[in-house]
Amino acid sequence: MRVNRRSFIRDASLAAAGNAAGLRPFGALNSLAQGAADYKALVCVFLFGGNDSNNTLVPFDTTGYANYEAVRGPLALPQTGTGGLIQLAQAPNFSLNPNLPDIAKLFDSKVAALVTNVGTLIAPTTKAQYQAGGILPTNLFSHPDQQLEWQNASQSAATSTGWAGRIADTLTTSYNPGGQVPMITSVAGDTLFCNGAASTPVSVSPGNLGGAACGEGATECAAQQATAQALLQFDSGLSLVQADNTITSNAYNYAKVLTAATSSVPALQTVFPANNALASQLKQIAQIIQVRAALGVSRQIFFAGIGNFDTHSDELSLQGQLLASISPALAAFYQATQELNVSNNVTTFTMSDFSRTFQPNSNTGTDHAWGAHHIVLGGAVKGGQMYGTFPTLKLAGPDDSGTNGRWVPTTGSVQYAATLAQWFGVTSSQLSAIFPNIGSFPTTNLGFV
Numbered sequence: 001m002r003v004n005r006r007s008f009i010r011d012a013s014l015a016a017a018g019n020a021a022g023l024r025p026f027g028a029l030n031s032l033a034q035g036a037a038d039y040k041a042l043v044c045v046f047l048f049g050g051n052d053s054n055n056t057l058v059p060f061d062t063t064g065y066a067n068y069e070a071v072r073g074p075l076a077l078p079q080t081g082t083g084g085l086i087q088l089a090q091a092p093n094f095s096l097n098p099n100l101p102d103i104a105k106l107f108d109s110k111v112a113a114l115v116t117n118v119g120t121l122i123a124p125t126t127k128a129q130y131q132a133g134g135i136l137p138t139n140l141f142s143h144p145d146q147q148l149e150w151q152n153a154s155q156s157a158a159t160s161t162g163w164a165g166r167i168a169d170t171l172t173t174s175y176n177p178g179g180q181v182p183m184i185t186s187v188a189g190d191t192l193f194c195n196g197a198a199s200t201p202v203s204v205s206p207g208n209l210g211g212a213a214c215g216e217g218a219t220e221c222a223a224q225q226a227t228a229q230a231l232l233q234f235d236s237g238l239s240l241v242q243a244d245n246t247i248t249s250n251a252y253n254y255a256k257v258l259t260a261a262t263s264s265v266p267a268l269q270t271v272f273p274a275n276n277a278l279a280s281q282l283k284q285i286a287q288i289i290q291v292r293a294a295l296g297v298s299r300q301i302f303f304a305g306i307g308n309f310d311t312h313s314d315e316l317s318l319q320g321q322l323l324a325s326i327s328p329a330l331a332a333f334y335q336a337t338q339e340l341n342v343s344n345n346v347t348t349f350t351m352s353d354f355s356r357t358f359q360p361n362s363n364t365g366t367d368h369a370w371g372a373h374h375i376v377l378g379g380a381v382k383g384g385q386m387y388g389t390f391p392t393l394k395l396a397g398p399d400d401s402g403t404n405g406r407w408v409p410t411t412g413s414v415q416y417a418a419t420l421a422q423w424f425g426v427t428s429s430q431l432s433a434i435f436p437n438i439g440s441f442p443t444t445n446l447g448f449v
Helices: 003-013 026-032 062-075 101-108 127-131 142-153 163-175 218-231 239-263 275-290 315-339 411-422
Strands: 040-048 057-059 086-089 090-095 112-120 184-185 300-304 346-352 372-377 387-388
Touching: 040 101, 040 315, 040 411, 057 062, 062 315, 086 101, 086 218, 090 101, 101 112, 101 163, 101 315, 101 372, 112 411, 142 163, 142 346, 163 184, 163 300, 163 411, 239 275, 275 300, 300 315, 315 346, 315 372, 346 411
Parallel strands: 040 300, 040 346, 112 387, 184 300
Antiparallel strands: 057 090, 086 090, 112 372, 346 372
């Protein structure tokens, strides 16, 4: 019976290239556990396609809203009334999209913050420098390039590692010496963000920690797995084949470890929204955090994602639906961290390709832009505040790279990432190895966590 190893590795788990984790009884694993006080996790939620920040965080003061409404035209959200903006009590001159009520509550409860006008930069860049053709990230406004550049924090798509992967390379020995799984887990497939030079992530399908993506019956799937495991016992003598066997063997081992660990604890009491893909991903992350002791880890990084933010048409409806799924999913995840007594130890943050043009296009949508606003959530976050410099919402204004509202970022994505990394445990002496161009910026820590 044919076994598709590549599919198994992708859908069940991507193993680290190094030594396989040894399987030990979970009673013994608990001796490796770190207390909650020493535990930290970063959770990245990537909004694929480029979320329109201009309709996520909106000026609420009279002058600011009037300017917003005049330029946004058919995409302007009503200030008040049914479907109106949610004014932020902690920042009353600003408001959130009406589909983000949970995020507004978390912001006003001071456990969520907003970081404004962040984008890929090689060094601080002004409008004049941009228009003069200064040193810029490669292929601005391109989905694949900007996704990669947010994930690698190197501002060039041509790198083989992501910033989370480089953190794992740097910190695994110090923080997870007896870890039974790699430091990084992805619940949204293989991404550059997760890949290091010496480490790769565990990649799992939400709700299916231990099994391959097998569409046949239970008997057939069990036979496929047994055959695959038997094949792993053969010594082919070919280095490439043996390396593939090692990766696949590690994948099975990690799947067993995660399945055994999560099966040994009570179900979470937090209710996650049904029929919500992001909520399913975040629930799986919460379940893995729940068994951090059995996994012998004190540092973990997770990657989740949601797509379809490329709103070139019908933006109000499309973005509204997406934000309406994100808001309760993030709120439930924060509640789960409270249930697990790790809300101060888990920091969740958004990333996205870029924002959208302030000026709508002719299809009641928007086009690719640059600087964007992002959400950071967790008990350690200095919430109820906005960080960075909010752009001047004026076409061809001081922050517009052209004439249709593509804001030149005033904060580099590398600064955003470095701030999170330092909270996670990266020291100032380690920053430059993980973020090669961080020295080009005057501030390496934005202070939001």
